[in-house]
Amino acid sequence: MTKIYDNVDQLDVNASAAYTVKTDVLVVGAGNAGMEAAAAAREAGAQTILIEKEKTINLMRVGLASIGSRAQKAAGVTIDKQELVESLAAFAQHNVDQRLLETWADNSGATLDWLEDKILKPHGAHLRAEADAMVTNKAYQAFPTENDPTFDDQTFTSYGDWFLQYQEEHGVDLRFENSLVKLLKEDGRVTGALVKDLAKNEYYQILAEKGVILTTGGYSANTDLLKEWNPLALKKNVYNDSPRSNGAGITTALNVGAIRDEEPAETIFDRGLVPVGKKTEDMYYQTATYDHWLWIGSYPFLKVNLRGERFANESVPYQFIVNAAAKEPGYLYAMIWDDDYADTLEKVHMLGCARFGFPGYMKDKEAFIADTNQHVKDGLVVKADTLEELADKLGLPADKLKEAVANNNQAVIDHQDKEFGKEAYRITPIKKKPYYGCILGGRILCTFDGLRINTKMEVLDENHDPIPGLYAAGNDAGGFFWGSYNDRVPGLAASHAHTFGRLAGQSAAGLTPDEKKAAVFKRPTLTQPAGQVIFKRDVVKAGLLYASRPIFCAGWYNESEVKRMKYEAAIFDMDGTILDTSADLTASLNYAFEKTGHRHDFTVEDIKNFFGSGVVVAVTRALAYEAGSSRESLVAFGTKDEQIPEAVTQAEVTRVLEVFKPYYAEHCQIKTGPFPGILDLMKNLRQKGVKLAVVSNKPNEAVQVLVEELFPGSFDFALGERSGIRRKPAPDMTAECVKVLEVPKDKCVYIGDSEIDIQTAQNSEMDEIAVDWGFRSVPFLQKHGATMIVNSAEELEEAILGE
Numbered sequence: 001m002t003k004i005y006d007n008v009d010q011l012d013v014n015a016s017a018a019y020t021v022k023t024d025v026l027v028v029g030a031g032n033a034g035m036e037a038a039a040a041a042r043e044a045g046a047q048t049i050l051i052e053k054e055k056t057i058n059l060m061r062v063g064l065a066s067i068g069s070r071a072q073k074a075a076g077v078t079i080d081k082q083e084l085v086e087s088l089a090a091f092a093q094h095n096v097d098q099r100l101l102e103t104w105a106d107n108s109g110a111t112l113d114w115l116e117d118k119i120l121k122p123h124g125a126h127l128r129a130e131a132d133a134m135v136t137n138k139a140y141q142a143f144p145t146e147n148d149p150t151f152d153d154q155t156f157t158s159y160g161d162w163f164l165q166y167q168e169e170h171g172v173d174l175r176f177e178n179s180l181v182k183l184l185k186e187d188g189r190v191t192g193a194l195v196k197d198l199a200k201n202e203y204y205q206i207l208a209e210k211g212v213i214l215t216t217g218g219y220s221a222n223t224d225l226l227k228e229w230n231p232l233a234l235k236k237n238v239y240n241d242s243p244r245s246n247g248a249g250i251t252t253a254l255n256v257g258a259i260r261d262e263e264p265a266e267t268i269f270d271r272g273l274v275p276v277g278k279k280t281e282d283m284y285y286q287t288a289t290y291d292h293w294l295w296i297g298s299y300p301f302l303k304v305n306l307r308g309e310r311f312a313n314e315s316v317p318y319q320f321i322v323n324a325a326a327k328e329p330g331y332l333y334a335m336i337w338d339d340d341y342a343d344t345l346e347k348v349h350m351l352g353c354a355r356f357g358f359p360g361y362m363k364d365k366e367a368f369i370a371d372t373n374q375h376v377k378d379g380l381v382v383k384a385d386t387l388e389e390l391a392d393k394l395g396l397p398a399d400k401l402k403e404a405v406a407n408n409n410q411a412v413i414d415h416q417d418k419e420f421g422k423e424a425y426r427i428t429p430i431k432k433k434p435y436y437g438c439i440l441g442g443r444i445l446c447t448f449d450g451l452r453i454n455t456k457m458e459v460l461d462e463n464h465d466p467i468p469g470l471y472a473a474g475n476d477a478g479g480f481f482w483g484s485y486n487d488r489v490p491g492l493a494a495s496h497a498h499t500f501g502r503l504a505g506q507s508a509a510g511l512t513p514d515e516k517k518a519a520v521f522k523r524p525t526l527t528q529p530a531g532q533v534i535f536k537r538d539v540v541k542a543g544l545l546y547a548s549r550p551i552f553c554a555g556w557y558n559e560s561e562v563k564r565m566k567y568e569a570a571i572f573d574m575d576g577t578i579l580d581t582s583a584d585l586t587a588s589l590n591y592a593f594e595k596t597g598h599r600h601d602f603t604v605e606d607i608k609n610f611f612g613s614g615v616v617v618a619v620t621r622a623l624a625y626e627a628g629s630s631r632e633s634l635v636a637f638g639t640k641d642e643q644i645p646e647a648v649t650q651a652e653v654t655r656v657l658e659v660f661k662p663y664y665a666e667h668c669q670i671k672t673g674p675f676p677g678i679l680d681l682m683k684n685l686r687q688k689g690v691k692l693a694v695v696s697n698k699p700n701e702a703v704q705v706l707v708e709e710l711f712p713g714s715f716d717f718a719l720g721e722r723s724g725i726r727r728k729p730a731p732d733m734t735a736e737c738v739k740v741l742e743v744p745k746d747k748c749v750y751i752g753d754s755e756i757d758i759q760t761a762q763n764s765e766m767d768e769i770a771v772d773w774g775f776r777s778v779p780f781l782q783k784h785g786a787t788m789i790v791n792s793a794e795e796l797e798e799a800i801l802g803e
């Protein structure tokens with residue numbers, strides 16, 4: 001006999017409805033999935049009611065995954081869809097419906113484009129794609145899926161209020177303090193819901209002609225359901241960070257014949273601070289404000305069980321160390337570190353929200369220090385001048401802790417973790433007093449084992465047939481995750497909610513698959529009187545101008561200026577402007593550094609800070625960064641203001657170059673290719689009669705090979721570094737182009753992606769256009785004098801042609 005669940009909020013399922021409200025679509029739960037579902041249904045023409053039992057919407061997540069968002073295309077981020085889908089399925093041991101993974105992969109990019117166009121851009125914000133997804137442990141595979149809402153590419157911006165404004169402006173009937181009591185079903189179809197208006201203490205029913213969408217957010221706040229469906233979670237976790245999520249949507253659906261996942265899935269963070277002596281069975285702390293959350297908890301510092309013994313590799317996905325601790329006495333563990341910890345945070349290179357600096361939540365080491373110190377003050381992190389004292393404060397056996405620390409420090413010397421195989425660069429010494437320690441347990445962010453659905457987001461019954469009129473998305477929807485969350489695909493959980501919420505809204509409103517594709521927002525063409533500053537990438541309300549902006553940024557231009565920009569020749573930089581060479585440069589530099597005995601774990605983001613001024617300067621910057629120079633100081637290298645560490649000698653630069661140059665020459669086309677839209681740009685410009693040239697500080701031989709192989713017939717002239725012609729930013733290369741192309745320099749425009757390119761244009765007395773998809777960020781380009789920055793090949797074409 002099918003179990004009937006009581007209402008999880010203790011509401012009266014037999015109450016009489018005081019009145020009836022009719023609508024097309026009812027959405028239950030105003031979180032990431034619910035907000036998307038309501039907007040999509042309304043956009044499709046359906047009258048839509050969105051109910052939420054609390055007084056506010058739930059947190060709208062930053063860090064959103066996708067494949068092929070416009071932000072990713074502009075940043076040159078490409079992801080092999082099938083590789084990612086199979087990786088996700090393999091991570092779950094195929095305990096998932098792979099069709100749902102494919103559905104997400106096919107629709108995530110368009111969903112984020114909609115969010116950017118409709119919610120972010122009307123308020124001056126945009127999505128920034130994070131290109132770095134370096135993982136050095138070969139057991140795991142990572143993907144650069146993350147997109148972050150931001151104004152300045154340096155900090156997050158929240159957008160919940162903007163989303164609310166959108167709902168109100170577009171006629172979504174949003175009702176707070178209205179709680180789901182039960183679903184109504186007639187002749188096999190879900191027809192609506194019995195609802196309680198908590199503010200008025202009144203029951204009423206909502207009849208939804210087209211469908212009900214459940215987006216209430218899983219069940220991590222409901223200890224009774226956890227005991228039934230995921231009892232280990234109560235042992236592994238000492239915090240729940242989603243106190244709203246009590247299983248309301250899932251249980252009401254089960255009561256009308258739905259089925260759910262049969263095995264648990266969840267997101268657990270390894271950042272839950274536990275008072276010394278507290279037992280996990282006595283602690284399940286519910287918080288919406290992330291109380292007692294230790295940011296460095298996810299870092300791969302030494303971790304030992306409650307007997308003082310190291311028990312696992314700490315360089316694993318967030319949840320895995322909590323899983324490993326579940327095999328240890330007491331389910332909890334201690335983390336140990338020393339007073340130099342802040343100087344090691346950036347070097348261990350974390351992904352996702354734990355990342356050092358944006359798009360991580362802690363912007364710099366001072367932020368990490370402040371976070372740690374607040375927990376020292378509240379007694380959840382302890383300090384001591386001896387390991388014996390630290391062990392005593394943590395309730396650990398001193399001899400075992402000293403042995404674990406000694407083994408850790410020997411691994412640093414050996415440059416090898418012989419116990420569990422942690423990467424050498426992630427082993428950090430514990431030598432400098434005071435020593436730090438804390439007791440940690442899991443904190444569950446959400447559950448994922450939800451209702452079984454199909455690719456239309458329809459909820460399935462015991463025969464795996466859809467229940468007419470019932471849909472689910474977000475953490476109410478199952479089949480997508482299993483077991484532990486894969487944090488090597490940053491932003492996946494939030495994007496799953498957004499994408500499936502949008503699809504559920506469209507399906508409930510009755511859109512066909514073709515109509516869903518057509519529903520992707522098309523950016524309007526914006527026009528304003530000449531002389532006004534316009535945000536081309538934005539959806540600007542009538543009359544709203546941004547003329548006070550002091551300099552141009554990505555997507556901005558002065559229309560009167562553009563109309564005179566009909567150039568006869570366009571001279572392009574190569575790396576970071578027309579060619580995405582970052583992956584091959586990264587691999588080649590790491591190879592050269594490994595062969596010469598140096599650090600060899602540089603990321604694409606590191607490479608972007610090294611290159612741009614020629615290969616000699618790039619190698620010098622990399623050696624200096626290894627020696628402790630900050631990223632900010634590297635930009636001065638190659639100028640009179642450079643401050644090269646004494647450890648970086650010209651002899652060592654030459655030694656590395658002797659390995660790098662021949663290796664890169666043989667491996668410069670492995671992953672290198674034109675940025676999105678560049679080949680079409682070249683074709684269109686040539687058809688319009690614009691002469692084209694490319695100049696680069698690469699060796700001339702490499703430039704000729706790359707142009708011939710990747711841009712056959714595109715350029716009238718190509719020039720790399722060669723004797724007798726000074727490198728950029730000197731004007732020699734562009735002067736050679738002017739001579740060969742036979743075009744006056746005031747009819748030429750120079751296009752690049754770095755401060756070197758801006759200086760080159762200035763020294764050449766040419767107009768310049770900067771692109772935002774290359775080696776430098778928009779704020780950096782602004783700071784270094786860019787007068788125009790475009791964010792797509794299409795915008796670049798418009799700027800060159802004056803259209």
